[in-house]
Amino acid sequence: xxxxxxxxxxxxxxxxxxxxxxxxxxxxxxxxxxxxxxxxxxxxxxxxxxxxxxxxxxxxxxxxxxxxxxxxxxxxxxxxxxxxxxxxxxxxxxxxxxxxxxxxxxxxxxxxxxxxxxxxxxxxxxxxxxxxxxxxxxxxxxxxxxxxxxxxxxxxxxxxxxxxxxxxxxxxxxxxxxxxxxxxxxxxxxxxxxxxxxxxxxxxxxxxxxxxxxxxxxxxxxxxxxxxxxxxx
Amino acid sequence: xxxxxxxxxxxxxxxxxxxxxxxxxxxxxxxxxxxxxxxxxxxxxxxxxxxxxxxxxxxxxxxxxxxxxxxxxxxxxxxxxxxxxxxxxxxxxxxxxxxxxxxxxxxxxxxxxxxxxxxxxxxxxxxxxxxxxxxxxxxxxxxxxxxxxxxxxxxxxxxxxxxxxxxxxxxxxxxxxxxxxxxxxxxxxxxxxxxxxxxxxxxxxxxxxxxxxxxxxxxxxxxxxxxxxxxxx
Numbered sequence: 001x002x003x004x005x006x007x008x009x010x011x012x013x014x015x016x017x018x019x020x021x022x023x024x025x026x027x028x029x030x031x032x033x034x035x036x037x038x039x040x041x042x043x044x045x046x047x048x049x050x051x052x053x054x055x056x057x058x059x060x061x062x063x064x065x066x067x068x069x070x071x072x073x074x075x076x077x078x079x080x081x082x083x084x085x086x087x088x089x090x091x092x093x094x095x096x097x098x099x100x101x102x103x104x105x106x107x108x109x110x111x112x113x114x115x116x117x118x119x120x121x122x123x124x125x126x127x128x129x130x131x132x133x134x135x136x137x138x139x140x141x142x143x144x145x146x147x148x149x150x151x152x153x154x155x156x157x158x159x160x161x162x163x164x165x166x167x168x169x170x171x172x173x174x175x176x177x178x179x180x181x182x183x184x185x186x187x188x189x190x191x192x193x194x195x196x197x198x199x200x201x202x203x204x205x206x207x208x209x210x211x212x213x214x215x216x217x218x219x220x221x222x223x224x225x226x227x228x229x230x231x232x233x
Numbered sequence: 234x235x236x237x238x239x240x241x242x243x244x245x246x247x248x249x250x251x252x253x254x255x256x257x258x259x260x261x262x263x264x265x266x267x268x269x270x271x272x273x274x275x276x277x278x279x280x281x282x283x284x285x286x287x288x289x290x291x292x293x294x295x296x297x298x299x300x301x302x303x304x305x306x307x308x309x310x311x312x313x314x315x316x317x318x319x320x321x322x323x324x325x326x327x328x329x330x331x332x333x334x335x336x337x338x339x340x341x342x343x344x345x346x347x348x349x350x351x352x353x354x355x356x357x358x359x360x361x362x363x364x365x366x367x368x369x370x371x372x373x374x375x376x377x378x379x380x381x382x383x384x385x386x387x388x389x390x391x392x393x394x395x396x397x398x399x400x401x402x403x404x405x406x407x408x409x410x411x412x413x414x415x416x417x418x419x420x421x422x423x424x425x426x427x428x429x430x431x432x433x434x435x436x437x438x439x440x441x442x443x444x445x446x447x448x449x450x451x452x453x454x455x456x457x458x459x460x461x462x463x464x465x466x
Contacts, residue, residue: 016254017356019249103374108372124250126333126357134356139344148382151377153377201357
């Protein structure tokens with residue numbers, strides 16, 4: 001019988017924000033897998049470190065940095081093959097996923113290659129969106145408010161269109177898109193409601209009003225816009 | 234010195250989806266607080282049950298069922314007073330919150346009453362949105378897709394406007410709004426992408442294509458629409 005593929009969410013970064021289930025599955029795992037970018041240290045592995053046993057087998061899916069899709073595609077193909085070999089041997093494989101496996105995660109590229117043939121179980125995790133709301137100590141959404149979650153890389157026009165009219169907005173993956181995002185928020189007169197968060201829940205977390213944010217933002221940064229229109233009970 | 238108010242997210246329902254931090258804080262708590270609706274059993278308390286110590290003090294914030302805001306407002310006023318008394322005594326108070334405290338939660342009504350005077354810490358939790366995506370084994374969002382999270386009770390016109398053009402949609406608190414939501418999704422030709430989930434991660438979880446959903450939906454139900462437009466790597 002084939003093993004089970006587990007996609008396990010690890011939360012935003014603080015190891016204590018792992019779920020009990022994630023901790024149990026990783027602690028009991030004989031085989032784990034995780035992505036690295038160009039051979040650098042794996043953020044997912046660093047979150048799960050406490051739970052990883054010393055005798056575990058580790059499958060590293062090494063993703064090359066490239067604007068083209070081909071090299072990454074080949075890396076996921078290879079990763080899926082290495083994982084499939086273990087599953088065929090009847091071993092379960094636990095894939096470590098930053099945040100939540102199905103929320104803007106690279107796990108999907110393994111899932112899409114393996115889920116038809118193998119049994120999969122997804123363990124949801126705390127996303128960076130609610131972690132950032134906790135970090136800025138501001139309720140994200142109440143009652144009948146709509147929340148729009150937007151990746152920073154989308155086109156400026158589309159960004160404006162999606163932001164306009166939303167009660168609460170989370171802009172993910174800010175990185176090199178910071179200037180563009182600021183232009184749009186300025187135009188919509190929303191800068192005053194916007195908070196900037198870097199590396200939420202990690203020891204080097206940074207929380208600032210967007211107006212005071214650094215000019216250069218890392219990939220793991222987010223902007224939350226909460227207009228607080230809800231008439232509190 | 235005053236105690237600290239903790240707003241602790243418990244995740245969607247499966248007690249194993251509590252975070253390690255939530256479990257630790259509840260296990261060590263001397264005082265916990267949670268809402269109940271008209272004296273019925275607390276869902277939040279049932280999730281946290283394993284972590285709750287026998288000698289803990291419990292503050293019950295009993296919310297009356299009413300379409301008017303006054304009675305609920307008075308109940309939160311009273312709850313905040315009971316919690317403030319403990320905080321003034323130097324005791325920490327751990328408030329048990331279904332899902333995530335700042336994501337459509339009633340914790341905000343206590344937070345808004347207490348956060349100016351007392352130190353607060355928020356512990357984010359797994360939301361029902363990503364839990365439902367895991368339950369239907371379907372990635373929610375990839376790469377540059379926008380996710381719109383919409384409460385079911387909003388007006389039909391606004392619902393249509395918010396759904397149109399989104400790549401992925403989560404409609405929360407479906408309950409008695411099911412027929413209205415189905416009309417809108419039908420009009421936008423999205424029924425075929427829509428899944429219905431009741432009580433995600435609980436033993437009596439129900440997952441169905443929306444077209445096969447029961448006519449009556451409970452409050453804790455959700456509809457996910459994932460068009461899967463992303464060209465997988």
